[in-house]
Amino acid sequence: MEVLIFENEAEVADQGALLVSELVKKKPDAVLGLATGKSPILLYQNLIEYYKRGQISFKQIQTFNLDEYYGVPRTHPASYRQFMQTYLFDHIDIEVDNTYLPESAGSNPRLVGPKYEAQIKASGGIDLQILGIGRNGHIGFNEPSSSLASRTRIKTLTESTINDNRLLQEDIEMPDMAITMGIGTIMDAHRILLFATGENKSKAVKAALEGPISAMSPASALQAHEYVTVLLDEAAASELELQAYYRWVHSKSKGIKAKYGNFYEIDLTIDSTIDLTED
Ligand code: F6R
16 A cells, blocks of 8 residues: 655645546546545545646546435435535546446335446556545445455445434435445455545545554455556544655655656556566
């Protein structure tokens, strides 16, 4: 895991937007996995700015959101479809038909998951997945005790998640079930960016990064992913034992990246640039 610690939320979002925009420039038809909630709002604002300045286009981008409330129609103000329209899609040149959420209103919830998985597969798979983390360590709506191999399916939310989400939608009755990508689905993404800011995330971050891999901390599954970057502010990083080491690695890797590019850039062109006959 690459752990990057920044002074504040704004710097976290700046760095996140830089990484996402690098991918979009290099691969204009990339497939992005998106999250809702407070964590990515500043990131989305930055991406909108990049778009408005003509630096990136989303014309050929496809997106798959992590989750959607069960049985909530896309027009409902509490739906994640509305969230995405409001905070990102309405402000960029993305084709709405290229934006997917696991919408379940009026359909058999058991079929929504397999259909969503098939849609992700048909897109060629997720190049970069954006994640937030719940105070209880959830990613997507994979609450503690979720199978680390789970695929997109219906999940019942914990009381703490319902209460946390209520803060975003104060005047609306909050749904208590959702359709979410599974942990296995998330782990299939080629690259993962996990965002966490604020002191209230510090315990979940500590368990996810430095605790044992366990279904009690769903985000800890990311320790087994090859290519995860964790973007934290000081407060979210405050409980990490290896803070000083992460900062040291970050400062060292800046030099390597400046000289050789980052691994992801190399990775995208691996087939064409690496001569396997070379020593
Ligand atoms: C959102 C999602 C959730 C949130 C998490 C953190 O689509 O799947 O896992 O990322 O609950 O939420 P915030 O960012 O509001 O603290």
